[in-house]
Amino acid sequence: MIGFFLSRSSLAMKQHVNLLFKEEGMEDVSMGFIGVLLELYKGDGRTISELGDSVSLERSTMTGLIDRMAKADLVTREPDPADRRALRIWLTERGTRIQPVVAKVLGQTYRDLTSGIGDKDVEKVEKLLGRIIDNASSNGKGKNG
Amino acid sequence: MIGFFLSRSSLAMKQHVNLLFKEEGMEDVSMGFIGVLLELYKGDGRTISELGDSVSLERSTMTGLIDRMAKADLVTREPDPADRRALRIWLTERGTRIQPVVAKVLGQTYRDLTSGIGDKDVEKVEKLLGRIIDNASSNGKGKNG
């Protein structure tokens, strides 16, 4: 059944990324950080909510994620002087420095896990999974969609 | 990136299944139970380890899963008279009774989430995800594979 394949492949990729980081001597960097790191490489100093929207995670999920990233010395939370509710997330020196490693791990993961699968097929899978995600949100939120 | 699609679609399916069970008035039945239930419908009275192997979950994960299934009155743990280490998992009356609902929810989920995608393409996705899962295990366990 498709659900089985989805959950296993998702978990497998997560574990593979974690493994590669460990092999780079970065046991404290995990798959979960990558989405946020990639966003921050586009530009840091954004709020937790903005980042959460970009990576499709709830605010309550972001709190713990940013906690762990801060503990791993990848980001800092700084108060926004213009909005005392908001915190702006900035890359630390380490967070900036590991960008090439992040790229390397992602590239290697892609090559390792899609080996034997053509780029066209990978694109097709992404497109179909995108469709599944869309179907879920229209069937879920809209109720009688 | 493919990792994003995998984790989102996997989560989406999980939530969709949970939602459909809720709509059936079974808030306490969740996606996580399904793999084990389907195995038990093939034949119950198996050990936790056997079931874990069948659904590709670690023993430590199974403990909590069976706990929750027992709390939802779907299964019972019974000691194996022939092996005092082992516990045999049996379907309860409720566990047996909901089989048609499980089938219905699974069928509906399949139709909802793959709507707009041909059966051939779904099969193709399953096949390619299977390949990714295999790639992960050979690259992960074997190390320099």
Place this chain on the structure above:
DNA sequence: TGCGGATAGTATGTAAGCGAACTAAATTGG
């Protein structure tokens, strides 16, 4: 100006998964 609703972030509790460490029991091998 000040009240009422939006918004930012956190806290809490639950699910689902892993690995490592542990206990009890079974199996194997010398």
Place this chain on the structure above:
DNA sequence: CCAATTTAGTTCGCTTACATACTATCCGCA
């Protein structure tokens, strides 16, 4: 036959995700 190893299951600590409820702050409008 008994010591050593393996196996069954649980417990513990961690990650990652959610929803809900809460605090603090901001903003729109009367």
